[in-house]
Amino acid sequence: MSIKPIVYKDGILLMIDQRLLPVQETWLEYTDYQGVAEAIRTMVVRGAPAIGVAAAYGAAFGARDIAAVDIEAFYPPFEKVCDVLAATRPTAVNLFWALDRMKACARRHKGKTLSELKQILLAEAHEIAREDEQINRTMGAYGEPLIPAGARILTHCNAGALATGGYGTALGVVRAAHEAGKVAMVYADETRPFLQGSRLTAWELHKDGVPVTLICDNMAGYLMSQGEIDCVIVGADRIAANGDTANKIGTYSVAVLAREHGLPFYVAAPLSTIDLETPDGSQIPIEERDRREVTHVGDRQLAPEGIGVRNPAFDVTPSRLVSAIITEKGVVTAPYEPGLKQVKKEG
Amino acid sequence: MSIKPIVYKDGILLMIDQRLLPVQETWLEYTDYQGVAEAIRTMVVRGAPAIGVAAAYGAAFGARDIAAVDIEAFYPPFEKVCDVLAATRPTAVNLFWALDRMKACARRHKGKTLSELKQILLAEAHEIAREDEQINRTMGAYGEPLIPAGARILTHCNAGALATGGYGTALGVVRAAHEAGKVAMVYADETRPFLQGSRLTAWELHKDGVPVTLICDNMAGYLMSQGEIDCVIVGADRIAANGDTANKIGTYSVAVLAREHGLPFYVAAPLSTIDLETPDGSQIPIEERDRREVTHVGDRQLAPEGIGVRNPAFDVTPSRLVSAIITEKGVVTAPYEPGLKQVKKEG
Numbered sequence: 001m002s003i004k005p006i007v008y009k010d011g012i013l014l015m016i017d018q019r020l021l022p023v024q025e026t027w028l029e030y031t032d033y034q035g036v037a038e039a040i041r042t043m044v045v046r047g048a049p050a051i052g053v054a055a056a057y058g059a060a061f062g063a064r065d066i067a068a069v070d071i072e073a074f075y076p077p078f079e080k081v082c083d084v085l086a087a088t089r090p091t092a093v094n095l096f097w098a099l100d101r102m103k104a105c106a107r108r109h110k111g112k113t114l115s116e117l118k119q120i121l122l123a124e125a126h127e128i129a130r131e132d133e134q135i136n137r138t139m140g141a142y143g144e145p146l147i148p149a150g151a152r153i154l155t156h157c158n159a160g161a162l163a164t165g166g167y168g169t170a171l172g173v174v175r176a177a178h179e180a181g182k183v184a185m186v187y188a189d190e191t192r193p194f195l196q197g198s199r200l201t202a203w204e205l206h207k208d209g210v211p212v213t214l215i216c217d218n219m220a221g222y223l224m225s226q227g228e229i230d231c232v233i234v235g236a237d238r239i240a241a242n243g244d245t246a247n248k249i250g251t252y253s254v255a256v257l258a259r260e261h262g263l264p265f266y267v268a269a270p271l272s273t274i275d276l277e278t279p280d281g282s283q284i285p286i287e288e289r290d291r292r293e294v295t296h297v298g299d300r301q302l303a304p305e306g307i308g309v310r311n312p313a314f315d316v317t318p319s320r321l322v323s324a325i326i327t328e329k330g331v332v333t334a335p336y337e338p339g340l341k342q343v344k345k346e347g
Numbered sequence: 348m349s350i351k352p353i354v355y356k357d358g359i360l361l362m363i364d365q366r367l368l369p370v371q372e373t374w375l376e377y378t379d380y381q382g383v384a385e386a387i388r389t390m391v392v393r394g395a396p397a398i399g400v401a402a403a404y405g406a407a408f409g410a411r412d413i414a415a416v417d418i419e420a421f422y423p424p425f426e427k428v429c430d431v432l433a434a435t436r437p438t439a440v441n442l443f444w445a446l447d448r449m450k451a452c453a454r455r456h457k458g459k460t461l462s463e464l465k466q467i468l469l470a471e472a473h474e475i476a477r478e479d480e481q482i483n484r485t486m487g488a489y490g491e492p493l494i495p496a497g498a499r500i501l502t503h504c505n506a507g508a509l510a511t512g513g514y515g516t517a518l519g520v521v522r523a524a525h526e527a528g529k530v531a532m533v534y535a536d537e538t539r540p541f542l543q544g545s546r547l548t549a550w551e552l553h554k555d556g557v558p559v560t561l562i563c564d565n566m567a568g569y570l571m572s573q574g575e576i577d578c579v580i581v582g583a584d585r586i587a588a589n590g591d592t593a594n595k596i597g598t599y600s601v602a603v604l605a606r607e608h609g610l611p612f613y614v615a616a617p618l619s620t621i622d623l624e625t626p627d628g629s630q631i632p633i634e635e636r637d638r639r640e641v642t643h644v645g646d647r648q649l650a651p652e653g654i655g656v657r658n659p660a661f662d663v664t665p666s667r668l669v670s671a672i673i674t675e676k677g678v679v680t681a682p683y684e685p686g687l688k689q690v691k692k693e694g
Contacts, residue, residue: 022651192563198650206654213655216539218564218597222662250565297644303545304369308560315569
């Protein structure tokens with residue numbers, strides 16, 4: 001049973017503080033949408049699907065606290081709640097997908113009483129969370145046959161239980177392959193600057209008994225050149241209509257290295273990550289985060305004052321470097337444009 | 348005037364503790380060869396040419412303290428001193444080159460008195476240090492024409508003044524290009540796990556007024572894909588006869604990315620780094636260092652207990668990915684085997 005990073009209980013949203021892992025397991029409590037928005041912005045919760053789930057609960061909390069006199073007066077402040085949640089992070093499309101779904105749900109139930117509508121929106125958030133874990137298990141089943149027996153799998157960042165409603169996207173496929181007895185080793189890139197690989201991926205796989213070895217991001221090419229990696233699997237924050245994939249910074253470099261060594265490079269992501277409105281990767285906004293994430297680890301200063309710093313949080317892997325995209329409606333391969341359209345239609 | 352990391356004064360070797368930079372500038376004092384060996388092993392001093400210089404002084408200290416009754420009795424304990432120094436680190440060939448040079452010097456002066464020989468060995472260490480800085484300035488002059496005006500240069504690890512007797516190898520070329528007004532920006536890979544890029548390269552370039560921007564190792568590919576890098580220049584720890592180049596872990600990945608984006612990838616290294624005895628990169632021993640360098644930054648734990656960790660300190664870039672090797676006898680391009688033989692002969 002893999003960890004669930006987001007748990008709703010009696011009007012409170014509990015989220016494990018992912019900034020403190022693996023040293024401390026601290027659960028933070030959220031009771032309003034502003035708190036949830038701040039948790040997304042500051043990366044208490046991260047990972048595209050998990051951000052979607054958290055935002056859905058944030059929208060439900062916001063709805064609950066709207067003191068409207070009638071149902072018509074409810075919609076404008078609810079839009080504002082969703083706008084605040086949408087402004088937290090720009091790249092992961094699941095955030096916008098979840099909020100659009102909450103807004104559509106609200107519109108669909110115009111005929112209800114205000115109190116009924118608030119209940120329905122909370123139920124919708126529960127449904128988004130429940131579906132997300134189910135989707136990951138389905139993706140795991142679709143992806144597992146792609147993994148060879150005795151596989152030594154490289155992954156980047158954390159596309160695991162902690163990044164989702166549970167089980168994980170890329171790590172969901174890894175878990176399914178492990179359950180099938182096929183995983184010899186998972187190599188986890190540490191994933192600077194936020195260290196999702198060392199802090200989160202290594203932690204959740206080790207906890208579940210999956211063999212895991214930590215490496216620095218710059219060691220992946222060396223291991224590939226030594227024949228120590230069989231395939232790569234990562235998650236995604238947004239997949240454009242042509243299959244170009246935005247994911248954690250460094251994913252693109254891993255994809256180039258995989259191609260150089262003739263290794264398959266897989267992306268596992270739910271349909272909610274596929275954004276047909278974005279034609280290609282050049283249109284995906286790339287978040288630049290604070291320089292301090294690069295210059296410090298905790299309070300410890302790693303770099304001199306006064307220098308320039310870049311901190312793009314994501315990069316785009318062109319679809320030509322992607323061997324397959326694993327979704328809950330099956331595995332899509334090139335040409336991606338019609339394939340992605342097809343699975344979205346089925347979803 | 349760039350910093351010199353190794354300074355001899357009145358029988359004492361002063362070395363800046365590179366583990367404490369950029370936060371503290373602490374100079375440690377060494378008075379015997381065992382101390383110098385420990386400083387190399389624990390990376391108080393690092394960088395292939397600087398290791399060579401430090402080892403030469405270590406050998407001179409060892410020689411000075413040998414209580415032999417005559418010159419014949421001197422050689423066996425001197426061999427032992429050199430063996431201890433040689434056992435500190437396996438990859439950088441400059442270490443063995445410097446010790447071989449000290450041993451050859453000792454043999455060449457068999458006819459001297461013991462006291463004269465000890466003086467001669469100290470003078471030889473001074474000469475190695477002095478030559479090293481001079482060589483770097485010559486390399487800078489040879490390499491500077493390769494750098495385009497307005498260059499945005501990527502470098503990995505620290506092949507700077509701190510890695511040498513002064514001025515630097517790769518950063519020597521950068522300094523020469525900066526003196527020629529050609530450097531728009533140096534992008535420094537932070538270089539996990541030891542962070543030579545953020546701690547040392549950013550520090551010494553900023554100190555010298557060279558514009559520098561720090562990035563995480565996994566951001567280099569993204570910047571290249573955005574057209575923000577014009578060329579790459581790195582140092583080397585050992586260059587095999589066929590041009591295969593061992594350098595800090597991650598160099599190989601940068602070279603693959605440079606090729607993918609059509610960017611020149613330059614190596615700057617003195618002749619003492621070229622090892623014609625090693626036919627190709629597969630024969631270069633790769634040091635694996637302690638797991639704690641990856642799992643911790645200072646006392647701060649970044650990864651859970653009980654997982655596997657890999658920590659190769661170097662990788663090998665095949666010569667087909669190297670655009671040119673800059674030496675103090677000129678710029679060598681493919682085919683490397685005859686070119687490297689030629690410059691070694693001239694050296």
